Amino acid sequence: MSKTFKTLDDFLGTHFIYTYDNGWEYEWYAKNDHTVDYRIHGGMVAGRWVKDQAAHIVMLTAGIYKVAWTEPTGTDVALDFLPNEGKVNGTIFFPKWVQEHPEITVTFQNEHIDVMEAAREKYATYPKLVVPEFATITYMGDAGQDNDDVISEAPYAGLPDDIRNGNYFDADYHRIKK
Ligand SMILES: C=Cc1ccc(O)cc1
DSSP: OOOOOOSHHHHTTEEEEEEETTSOEEEEEEEETTEEEEEEOSSTTTTOEEEEEEOEEEEEETTEEEEEEEOTTSOEEEEEEEGGGTEEEEEEEEOHHHHHOHHHHOSBGGGOHHHHHHHHHHSOOOSOEEEEEEEEEEEEEEOOTTOTTSSOSOOOTTHHHHHHTTOSBOTTSOBOOO
8 A cells, every 4th residue: 555644534444464663463453433453463462353442543643643442351552653654653551460361362352341351350450561662564455444354353373464465355355255
């Protein structure tokens, strides 16, 4: 994708893959002006995936976007996207329990919201683990808004490469059937 991002509409519907400087690889989709989907390919909670997370999404100035949300796990996230520079700055605020039991969160969260809510009550919140990192964008795609094919299956090894190599989506940005 080679467009220059100028407006909020330019950002909504965009699908990103990026790698944080600590090596964690994330895939994230601006599904619409209040919803995000994502999949985690590398790092402390690799294997986790989430659809339809409510989020606050704004444009700070032309081509620079801020996204923030709080999750059923108690994890808070604040992301700044600079797509024209190929960069993201993200801060993740993990409750202590996610650091101690990341495996509980490594699932398709939508089917286990009750498990996340029970764990956040049972285990410790503090001290939180704050992870502030820059990331480099390795893929951007114009998926259009409310496209449920973007994040539609569990992460697997090689999925980001399949996307980057053009083997994952057809011309209409639908998942190519395996
Ligand atoms: C915890 C979720 C999360 C999603 C995307 C991202 O870049 C950082 C955290």
